[in-house]
Amino acid sequence: MISKTKENKTPIAYPTILLFISICIGYGVLYNNYVYNTKNVILTLCIGTFLAYSIFTIIHEASHGNIARGNKNFFWIEEVIGWIASAALFFPYKAFVVIHLQHHAHTNDSEQDPDGYVRGNNALEVFFRCLTLVGHYYVSSIGKANKKNVAMFKTRGSTFLFILFNIIIISLIIYFEQWNSFLIVFLLPAIIAAPILGFTFDWLPHYPHNNMDKYHNTRIVSVPGLEFLSFFQSYHLIHHLYPRVPFYNYKKRYRKIKDELILHKSPVEGFKKGEKKLFSKKNTYSDIIDGTTWNYSLEVEKVESLTHNAISIQFKNLEDVSFKYKAGQYVVISMLVNEEKVSRCYSICSNPNKGNLKVGIKRVKGGKLSNTIIDDLKKGTHVNVSGPFGEFQFKKNAIIENHVFIAGGSGITPILAIVEKILEDKINNVVLMYGCKSSKDVMFHERLKELEKQYSNQFRLLITYDILTKEYQEKMLDGLTDKSGFYLCGPKLMMEASKQALRFLEVDEKHIVIEDFATESEELKGKEFIINYRDENFKVFQSETILEGAIRNKIAIPYACNKGQCGTCKLTLEEGEIYWKEETQNVLLENEKEAGYILSCMCKPTSDLKIKE
Ligand code: FES
Numbered sequence: 001m002i003s004k005t006k007e008n009k010t011p012i013a014y015p016t017i018l019l020f021i022s023i024c025i026g027y028g029v030l031y032n033n034y035v036y037n038t039k040n041v042i043l044t045l046c047i048g049t050f051l052a053y054s055i056f057t058i059i060h061e062a063s064h065g066n067i068a069r070g071n072k073n074f075f076w077i078e079e080v081i082g083w084i085a086s087a088a089l090f091f092p093y094k095a096f097v098v099i100h101l102q103h104h105a106h107t108n109d110s111e112q113d114p115d116g117y118v119r120g121n122n123a124l125e126v127f128f129r130c131l132t133l134v135g136h137y138y139v140s141s142i143g144k145a146n147k148k149n150v151a152m153f154k155t156r157g158s159t160f161l162f163i164l165f166n167i168i169i170i171s172l173i174i175y176f177e178q179w180n181s182f183l184i185v186f187l188l189p190a191i192i193a194a195p196i197l198g199f200t201f202d203w204l205p206h207y208p209h210n211n212m213d214k215y216h217n218t219r220i221v222s223v224p225g226l227e228f229l230s231f232f233q234s235y236h237l238i239h240h241l242y243p244r245v246p247f248y249n250y251k252k253r254y255r256k257i258k259d260e261l262i263l264h265k266s267p268v269e270g271f272k273k274g275e276k277k278l279f280s281k282k283n284t285y286s287d288i289i290d291g292t293t294w295n296y297s298l299e300v301e302k303v304e305s306l307t308h309n310a311i312s313i314q315f316k317n318l319e320d321v322s323f324k325y326k327a328g329q330y331v332v333i334s335m336l337v338n339e340e341k342v343s344r345c346y347s348i349c350s351n352p353n354k355g356n357l358k359v360g361i362k363r364v365k366g367g368k369l370s371n372t373i374i375d376d377l378k379k380g381t382h383v384n385v386s387g388p389f390g391e392f393q394f395k396k397n398a399i400i401e402n403h404v405f406i407a408g409g410s411g412i413t414p415i416l417a418i419v420e421k422i423l424e425d426k427i428n429n430v431v432l433m434y435g436c437k438s439s440k441d442v443m444f445h446e447r448l449k450e451l452e453k454q455y456s457n458q459f460r461l462l463i464t465y466d467i468l469t470k471e472y473q474e475k476m477l478d479g480l481t482d483k484s485g486f487y488l489c490g491p492k493l494m495m496e497a498s499k500q501a502l503r504f505l506e507v508d509e510k511h512i513v514i515e516d517f518a519t520e521s522e523e524l525k526g527k528e529f530i531i532n533y534r535d536e537n538f539k540v541f542q543s544e545t546i547l548e549g550a551i552r553n554k555i556a557i558p559y560a561c562n563k564g565q566c567g568t569c570k571l572t573l574e575e576g577e578i579y580w581k582e583e584t585q586n587v588l589l590e591n592e593k594e595a596g597y598i599l600s601c602m603c604k605p606t607s608d609l610k611i612k613e
Pocket of ligand 1: 558561562563565566567568569601
């Protein structure tokens with residue numbers, strides 16, 4: 001049983017306020033010195049740029065609420081400081097806050113991370129994008145495209161007022177003939193500092209911009225002196241893991257969780273023994289090399305048509321590092337469909353011995369994601385892919401001599417990967433019974449025929465243009481049940497027929513492996529509880545999971561596997577109590593459980609709940 005209460009209030013961040021006051025004094029001294037003493041343009045520009053660069057830390061802290069630290073009495077101070085600091089860099093403060101928090105929520109997501117703006121295909125493009133970053137904040141806030149981004153849309157008013165404020169200030173400066181000092185002390189330093197900040201705080205820490213795993217989506221650079229020069233942003237990974245920790249405590253927190261970071265092979269880079277090479281792409285790929293779960297924005301390398309309504313998608317490997325997975329497993333693909341993030345499971349059809357990750361996708365009537373992928377996905381597009389998941393895998397068993405696969409429709413996809421692996425490794429004999437509506441619906445037809453030819457002594461292929469009925473399966477499988485292992489994947493009707501046929505043929509259940517994406521809903525019974533999610537209330541029965549209740553009420557909670565394996569449906573329980581449907585909590589990390597995260601596909605309510613993303 002998990003319950004969660006609100007965190008305690010904390011005192012105001014004095015070191016940040018002290019830094020802010022010091023920077024303001026610095027600006028005052030610099031202005032006075034330039035106007036009344038030196039007139040040294042270069043020196044003034046250099047110091048002004050350093051002050052502008054430094055004041056970004058204040059804006060950043062304010063955007064995370066790390067100045068007031070949850071203390072309501074100090075909110076106004078935080079707001080005032082945030083606005084003043086932003087004005088020095090000409091940032092529209094409210095828009096920056098939304099952009100920055102969305103960056104944290106979707107770090108390295110090719111579609112949803114707003115800081116992805118600084119990515120470019122070459123150095124020149126990166127430079128241009130860093131140079132125009134502030135303009136991007138204004139466009140994001142008041143441009144046409146922000147209508148569906150509700151939080152961003154709400155910043156429009158404050159951004160327009162800020163523009164008006166700047167126009168008035170600049171007019172007054174021109175009127176009082178102060179434009180030269182304004183240019184040298186404030187405007188030019190801000191123009192120079194903004195791209196430096198864009199490059200050092202947005203581009204560099206997240207390079208190569210494709211790992212979305214929280215232990216690998218950014219890095220720690222432990223070069224001596226850099227922590228002071230970067231105001232501790234060299235511990236960027238600590239900031240992403242703990243955004244509510246103030247900047248002056250990053251190092252302390254890093255020391256506390258160092259072992260955890262080593263365990264996760266997080267990128268800690270520097271010159272000391274045991275540290276990784278600075279800014280190497282492969283530092284963020286360690287999870288792949290280990291074959292644990294990964295979460296990437298991947299580039300589509302090839303799209304191939306399999307039938308009139310099915311395609312395969314091959315993803316580009318990361319710098320020659322192959323993805324590790326087991327034949328039969330699946331990945332979760334997520335994309336924005338009409339501005340809504342949709343995630344679904346797709347089986348891997350490629351042989352894990354061969355390296356390139358490839359999935360098979362069939363059009364589904366009314367399917368939100370599969371149809372978008374089939375209609376719109378092109379070579380070069382980036383999509384979010386996490387995995388590998390699933391227990392539908394080849395089971396080694398000394399007694400088994402034949403492996404019998406029963407597939408229907410797109411159920412051939414994971415089966416193809418297992419069949420190829422068994423044949424290539426010359427493990428056992430393979431029989432594949434594959435039912436399709438018609439000859440034009442056979443997925444991977446060419447590949448299956450090739451395998452039949454290449455492994456003619458080991459592989460028997462039976463393709464039927466009909467549903468695989470119980471009677472047909474009993475007939476075809478009779479005589480094949482001795483020393484055989486069975487693998488089933490296909491539509492519900494076929495799976496039911498297969499189970500009945502195998503029961504009739506007295507096949508031991510422990511020799512049957514089933515891939516079943518469709519989970520049965522239980523009968524709706526028991527008390528009804530009110531669930532509050534995104535300021536909306538809906539009712540969920542005690543007998544159903546939060547996700548089942550949400551789908552029934554047409555509430556969009558992101559999900560994919562519906563089996564507690566992928567973590568897509570992860571939500572934070574703010575109030576109330578739940579119980580876990582099965583013992584599947586291991587998909588959540590210890591610190592996530594402590595932070596109150598739950599899986600909506602695995603949890604049922606035992607009281608009214610308040611949940612959030
Ligand atoms: S949808 Fe995959 S864990 Fe819930």
